[in-house]
Amino acid sequence: MTTSSEARAAALLAFMQLSDVGPARGRQLAAKRDPLGAWDAIRCGKPTIDGASRDLERLWMSEAARLDPLAELQRHRAAGVTITVLGDADYPEVLAADRQPPPLLLSKGAWPVAVPCCAIVGTRRCSRYGRDVASSLGRDLAAAGVSVVSGLALGIDGAAHLGALAAGGAPPIGVVACGLDVPYPRRHATLWEQVASAGVLVSEWPLGTAPMRWRFPARNRLIATLATVVVVVESDVGGGSMHTVRQADDRGRTVLAVPGPVTSPASHGTNLLLAEGCGPCRDADDVVVALGLAGGASLPSRGRLRADAAHPEVPRGAHDVLDRLGATRWSLEGLAEATGRSVGDLSVVLVELEGTGAVVCSDGWYEAAR
Amino acid sequence: MLATIESATVHGVHGSVVTVEVHVATGLPGFTIVGQPDAACRESRDRVRAAVMSSGLRWPQQRITVNLAPSGLRKSGGGLDLAMAIGVLVASGQLHPDAVGDRGFIAELGLDGSLRAVPGVLPMAAVVGGRELVVAAGNVLEAEVVDRHQVRSAPGLRAVVDALAGEAPWPRPPEVIPTEARAPALDLADVRGQRVARRALEIAAAGGHHLLMVGPPGGGKTMLAERLPSLLGCLAGEAALRATSVHSAAGLSLPPGGLLRRRPFRAPHHTSSLVSMIGGGTASMRPGEVSLASEGVLFLDELGEFPPAVLDALRQPLEQGVIRVARANHSVELPANFLLVAAMNPCPCGAAPSPMCRCTEANLARYRRRVSGPILDRLDLRILVEPPTRAELLDLPPGECSAAVASRVARARERASSRGVPSNSHLRGQELERLAPFASSARRIVERALDTGRLSGRGLARMRTVALTIDDLADGNGTLSESAVAEALSLRADFDMQHHTRGVA
Structure with missing residues (x-):
């Protein structure tokens, strides 16, 4: 990092902490010949950034009084965060080529080099089916040498990364919408660390930035930019994943959708994508083909997802219950009604099925384990 | 003078x-x-x-x-x-x-x-x-x-x-005109479908097991709970006197004849204050809802909405059947020997687990956490209650009536009292192990449930009492069969209240 780039990094680290500053305004500052001078101008309340209102400039003035760019640079370095500024030599090419590149990138871990990337995205409110598919896709893709990019959110995102970590193949990329020291959702704090140590954890925000609503669409754009193929596992029609899909479309990325039951609201969005002509994703092979990776000898064999579905042993007399379960979720009551069995009789079967792992029960709902 | x-x-x-x-x-x-x-x-x-x-x-x-x-x-x-x-x-x-x-x-x-x-x-x-x-x-x-x-x-x-002074005879007391026509008892026959819930009510009544019903609004949880007293039979003897005393002390109207015969059913709202729930308040220490429900059923709808202090205060009555209310200069012991039926929505908006649910993770976690821990441990039966389908409502014949179920319950209760406890839910420790051994096939199920973490050590003992009640209802010999244990397990749905995970991988 040269001195001029250091100055730019310092100015950006401070500037990105101000209210209502996003990547676009950050790029404006980064483009200045003397970013630190521009920062001083902002601190004095002088008009520096196009499109900022007088009120905003006044607000920035008061906020900037508490920030020292060089101290910010020190703080981030001390925290062990890698700082990359747009225009640096080590700035990822794929991002630099984008029309909305982040002016500043903070990362923990090592960027994968010359590895194809696939984003696995989906709803936080996923079904068990979605979770299982996301995790298998993550696992198989990582094993096939494809980096899994995702947002580390609850649901599909987290499942995909867990799968990828389990495979221990290509390094995963986690893109987050807040400071790297603000694990969000908090429940995924360990997952953050695992992704950072196995691959790379990226943010365009300085440390301490809170996960605000408007930062998530910006994060989605980064995911869409980083990946060559975007797979939507499960999403509602109005879900955030659909935003990622639009961003990916704008950038000419291939979008694949995982088909789901037409009755499942979690699959409404993905089924809609399929109806609109987007390619289906049934397993990792579909992604590998979309990535244009030929061969396939090293890839997990086609049908792997489906192969898991055949459970080795189903206890005698349990087939009708297992058939009933299908792909939906059942309550004990619903199963008793549908199979006509008594509660005691049905319980014996369900306990057996649970024991073999063919059925899982959570919160009182029974589901076939794929 | x-x-x-x-x-x-x-x-x-x-x-x-x-x-x-x-x-x-x-x-x-x-x-x-x-x-x-x-x-x-x-x-x-x-x-x-x-x-x-x-x-x-x-x-x-x-x-x-x-x-x-x-x-x-x-x-x-x-x-x-x-x-x-x-x-x-x-x-x-x-x-x-x-x-x-x-x-x-x-x-x-x-x-x-x-x-x-x-x-x-x-x-x-x-x-x-x-x-x-x-x-x-x-x-x-x-x-x-x-x-x-x-x-x-x-x-x-x-x-x-x-x-x-002997100047006039004692006036004859006026004929008592019943102050209110008592509503007829609610009968289980009104409930269509709901096999699982019916079964759970029967087991709850027979073994004195507290029950948790989780389900969306309109699923019939209240309707089911209201019918539980009819399975417990009439009050008689000492129990009737105890229940009547509480109602008398609280100044509630008593039925014609004076003595309370019908099992009390109390359904305090979740905004009820701590004092109204457990008693106290005035110098006379008026009995609270837990005491008024004594010998009957206490129904807590929207369990997750009750203040934590109220839920906490339920621990002693659930454990000991009495509640001690103490003030600076006096304390009283009030009876609180009730059967608890609790109901709650799967989440604050009621739509979970469908993706229609719009509750935030934090809200959901807060809602569920309230019910976790001590109170959940004491709810031996935990079931999902779904709204009946249209076909069930229109086409099913009326279910079995309360009287038929109540007679089975009474038989099972007799067996429990022959063991020297008021109900199976009171059995503990070694005595429970002696009275309710597992059959070998049942043991296999239990071992697996323990291995997979479906059952904890404490949960095992509670599940055992439920299985014993199921055995009693089937006129078994006390050895817990595979089906009794399996049923007790599936009627103990594993509602994860501690750290609820909806979409987490």
């Missing part, structure tokens, strides 16, 4: 004898009450004076001191009015002490001298000695439940004095 009259006061659900001593002597005219009267009791002064004067009797223009003994006990309410009035009349020479004898008096006075009913006559009557007890007409039935005294009543103070 001095007069001593017997009366009583109520504390919690227990009566205590109060001796009303009235001293009338020369001095500056005045009327003092000593011996820890509460506000209502201190106001007796004005009521008694007005009642005596408007009954055509003379109020002594002398110094009157009333002592309520024992002095260490707080007296509450207006039930001592009549005893004070009679005491004043005796001490001022208007009534001969022999005419009063050892009678007890429990009634409040109106300014016109009329006798008014007071709450808690049943427990008070149980402690007052003497052959005869004088109460207001509205309390006669209640006082007669304690088959101990000749119960007398009169419309007003004048009539009481006349009867005591």
